[in-house]
Amino acid sequence: MDINKLKNLNAFISLTSAVKTGETEPAGAITYALADNICTTELKTTCASFMLKAYQPPFGSSAAQKLKEKGALLVGKTNMDEFGVGAWGKSSYFGAVKNPWNEKHTAGSGAAAAVAGGAVTLALATDRWGELRQSAAYCGVMGLKPTYGRISRRGLIDCAPSLEQLGIIARNIADLASALETISGNDPQDPTSYKGDVPSYTDQLQERVRTIKVAVPESWADAPYMTKEVKEAFANGLGRLNKTCFQVETVALPHLRQSLITAVIIGAVEAFSNMANFDGVRFGLRAKGNHLQEMYRLTRTEGFSSEIKQFLTFGALISSGNYYNDYFLKAQKMRTIIKKELDQCLQQYDLILAPTTPFKAPLLGDGDNVNNESLLPDSAASYTAAANLAGLPAMTFPLPSPGTDRLPTAALHFTAKAWDETLLLQTARLLENEQE
Amino acid sequence: MPEFETVIGLEVHVELLTDTKLFCGCSTAFGADPNTQVCPVCLGLPGGTLPLFNKTAAEYTIKAALALNCKVTPTIDFDRKNYFYADLPKGFQISQFFHPMGKDGFVNVNLNGENKKIGIHQLHLEEDTGKLSHIGDIMSSPISSVDFNRAGVPLMEIVTEPDIRSAEEARLYLQKLHSILCYLGISDCKMEEGSMRCDANISIRPMGSTELGKKTELKNMNSFRSVYRGIEYEVERQRTIVLSGDSVIPETRHWDEAKGVTRAMRSKFVSADYRCFPDPNIPPFPASAAWVEKIKDTIPELPDARHSRFVEAYGLPPYDAEVLTTSKEMADFYDGVLACYNEPKLASNWIMSELMGLLNAAGLEITESKITPAALGKLLELIGKGEISGKIAKSVFEEMFNTGEDPALIVEKKGLTQISDADTLHQIVSKVLAENPQSVEDYHGGKKKALGFLVGQIMKETKGQANPQLVNDLLQEKLRD
Structure with missing residues (x-):
């Protein structure tokens, strides 16, 4: 794939010198891209923000390092919403990313566009309340967010540490399983990293799976801005599931609909705190100010987009004074309830299945037509956010039902028990086989 | 108000x-x-x-x-x-x-x-x-x-x-x-x-x-x-x-x-x-x-407990115990001295007056002292056994403080051992009395102060090494004669 063909998609922020000089890649090498909030020593890491436009991290991401050691070839750093806040592709300092299937629509992220467009075998990106899975769905590729702690977060410039983690986007399940096996495992540098063993995902892909018990929440069609198109495509997809492999039942998950607002509140408060280090003192942009406070104010005013500032201000507000108890504390309690609800459901079922997003890839510019208080951009995370709140592994699998606009219409979103990525991969393999 | x-x-x-x-x-x-x-x-x-x-x-x-x-x-x-x-x-x-x-x-x-x-x-x-x-x-x-x-x-x-x-x-x-x-x-x-x-x-x-x-x-x-x-x-x-x-x-x-x-x-x-x-x-x-619990086991005896022990087991006045236990190093030093020579009050006096005095004057911490607890114990033992007088001990102590030398070595090297031999002292006393007839007369005339002068002369003669108690006894005995 000629990387230059992807140029008009605006999928990459920077490319490695190997690609720039047109050097041919070693035969059989796995190529990969990294979202530009994953630190690398060879390329700048900008988080698609003016704040970090020239930032060169002194160390690289542990996960990316493992891919490199395996002989995979880094192609470049992909474009994204600034600091990964949003799945719209419009807050990037470097401009929006276009969907490879239809350039009038968003790709959600450069990582998904690069994989869907064939520029790389796979990409690593972050998932805070579903951005990785949403953009994979918009672009018709697979996206996995593993269990919280499965992949080291070292070297990830995150904004919401308790929700956000690295995930993988790929076109086929073999590549995805192999990448997961490579980058998983304990990292002593990450205190939240899981100490358990990493299963050999590639071997387990071949294993025969017993009948998988699937729970579909009865509220699956209730998300705000749910489109008729997605409803039909998802119902269709459900109907086509192989009855010998999948046993599908509808279940009540009454708190699922609270997961979006819960994740937004917790994410915003954590981001307000986590991004306080962008103060112009030690790295990144520094605006001139007559005194310290002014330097802070101007640095953050100039360095961040209005989307980020709105998000951080929201986080500052709901963690202050009385709002702390009324919103932030309640959100933390709701998080516990949601986690319990999902865990209980997953004691009886192997997987929870819902649409990945309530709508297909929005038109670029759609976000401009709604007022700022609209939930439209965030409502994309209506089904994905719960897995982040509960730390569970979740995966999106594309349905083969493009409309006349060539865009993927809907995708299946599976959530599994903690540490059971294996079942997600095996499920995806079954679906992949059916489609072939 | x-x-x-x-x-x-x-x-x-x-x-x-x-x-x-x-x-x-x-x-x-x-x-x-x-x-x-x-x-x-x-x-x-x-x-x-x-x-x-x-x-x-x-x-x-x-x-x-x-x-x-x-x-x-x-x-x-x-x-x-x-x-x-x-x-x-x-x-x-x-x-x-x-x-x-x-x-x-x-x-x-x-x-x-x-x-x-x-x-x-x-x-x-x-x-x-x-x-x-x-x-x-x-x-x-x-x-x-x-x-x-x-x-x-x-x-x-x-x-x-x-x-x-x-x-x-x-x-x-x-x-x-x-x-x-x-x-x-x-x-x-x-x-x-x-x-x-x-x-x-x-x-x-x-x-x-x-x-x-x-x-x-x-x-x-x-x-x-x-x-x-x-x-x-x-x-x-x-x-x-x-x-x-x-x-x-x-x-x-x-x-x-x-x-x-x-x-x-x-x-x-x-x-x-x-x-x-x-x-x-x-x-x-x-x-x-x-x-x-494991961490608890690593906690040493704390100031309050040590204070009680110093008062109860060693019979120290609370004031002494307070001064000695304020710093762990000082209290350790004190315990170390007693381990060598068990005279609690004598040791406390020496540490609180002599040792702390010299340390303060030199601006040193107890941990920087050249005198070890064992050496001070030895010095106190020399006093206790009557081998040196308290006055000599002070000069030995100063020497120890400056050089860190063993007290017995200093005493031996400088020939500071106390003269407690009655015959030797007898001769010296007789000599001093013979040389100072006026003082003897004054004493007999009721001037008790003359006695002090005569003791001083004897000490001078013996470079301070005479056993003061023995000198006193001998002198009074001779003057009665």
Whole structure:
């Protein structure tokens, strides 16, 4: 794939010198891209923000390092919403990313566009309340967010540490399983990293799976801005599931609909705190100010987009004074309830299945037509956010039902028990086989 | 004139003596070149702020919590205290807001012979900040520099209940706390170097009132003495305000050591809302009963226990016990002397007058003394056995202090052994009497002072080595003849 063909998609922020000089890649090498909030020593890491436009991290991401050691070839750093806040592709300092299937629509992220467009075998990106899975769905590729702690977060410039983690986007399940096996495992540098063993995902892909018990929440069609198109495509997809492999039942998950607002509140408060280090003192942009406070104010005013500032201000507000108890504390309690609800459901079922997003890839510019208080951009995370709140592994699998606009219409979103990525991969393999 | 009661609570920050910082592997050594002991974690670099918890710091804090009679938390977790300042790399300080390491403890202080318990509200672990430096005054300095070597050094904060009633009590509490922490060996507690810092919350109220008055927070006191002076000044200032009918403005005030006054700090910042919440990057760490018990076993005998032992087992006066147990090293030294020669009061006298006197004059710590406990024990034994006189012993002691030599060697080398041989002394006494007939006559004439002169002559003759008791006996015997 000629990387230059992807140029008009605006999928990459920077490319490695190997690609720039047109050097041919070693035969059989796995190529990969990294979202530009994953630190690398060879390329700048900008988080698609003016704040970090020239930032060169002194160390690289542990996960990316493992891919490199395996002989995979880094192609470049992909474009994204600034600091990964949003799945719209419009807050990037470097401009929006276009969907490879239809350039009038968003790709959600450069990582998904690069994989869907064939520029790389796979990409690593972050998932805070579903951005990785949403953009994979918009672009018709697979996206996995593993269990919280499965992949080291070292070297990830995150904004919401308790929700956000690295995930993988790929076109086929073999590549995805192999990448997961490579980058998983304990990292002593990450205190939240899981100490358990990493299963050999590639071997387990071949294993025969017993009948998988699937729970579909009865509220699956209730998300705000749910489109008729997605409803039909998802119902269709459900109907086509192989009855010998999948046993599908509808279940009540009454708190699922609270997961979006819960994740937004917790994410915003954590981001307000986590991004306080962008103060112009030690790295990144520094605006001139007559005194310290002014330097802070101007640095953050100039360095961040209005989307980020709105998000951080929201986080500052709901963690202050009385709002702390009324919103932030309640959100933390709701998080516990949601986690319990999902865990209980997953004691009886192997997987929870819902649409990945309530709508297909929005038109670029759609976000401009709604007022700022609209939930439209965030409502994309209506089904994905719960897995982040509960730390569970979740995966999106594309349905083969493009409309006349060539865009993927809907995708299946599976959530599994903690540490059971294996079942997600095996499920995806079954679906992949059916489609072939 | 209405009577007032002073109400004081102290917040003491203590840097822990761990080799590395609280959440990264950087060195905590004092005095390195600016920004040479830093890494992505303690600098708060993007993508690098995953904190790796230093278990030794927790151990030290639990040790202190136990020594201060606190209840220890069953789970160690950390919170973020969010605020912007140039010395705070991450824009938040990792601290323990919700679950402090220890709670509800106390410290005993000796108040004019009476014991008073000062309540410990809580004790918690947090990160120290970096250090700002300015050219002259902060407000007029054209630039400010920041050194992050200190950022992330483990800091323990100990907060008292508002139990302290005077500047003197505050000083006694601080000295006791200092002593306990030094015994534990978890901090070097140097107020001058900032490894122990004290802030005081001060208010006054009419005697008998149970309500708290408006308080001020006093900062920048860099010695026990300045804590005392600062509080004294601030209490008097508040009294004057209240007596004049005004009310105290609640504010942070700065102690000016040179001018001996407190000043309101010019602060541009509105009172902060720290938005504390559990740090999502630090998993809770269980403080198991077994682990806490193991830590408890490493706590040495503390000042109070040692004081009781010195009084009860050695029969020392409480004053001696107090002086000797204030520093662990001094108390260890004392125990060491007794292990060699068991005369508690004799040893205490020598340490408190001779040894402390010479150490003070030379500006040395007990740990720097060339005299070992065993050597002092030997010296006391020489006195006890009558081999040298007390007076000679003092000169031997001085020699030991300067050279660290063994007392027996000094005595032998200089021929200082006491002359206790009656025949030898007999001859000398006869000689001196023969040479001083006038004094003998004076003595017989009733001038008892003449005796002293004759003793002096004998001592001169023997270079001070004569056994004074024997000289006295012999002289009186001869003069009676």
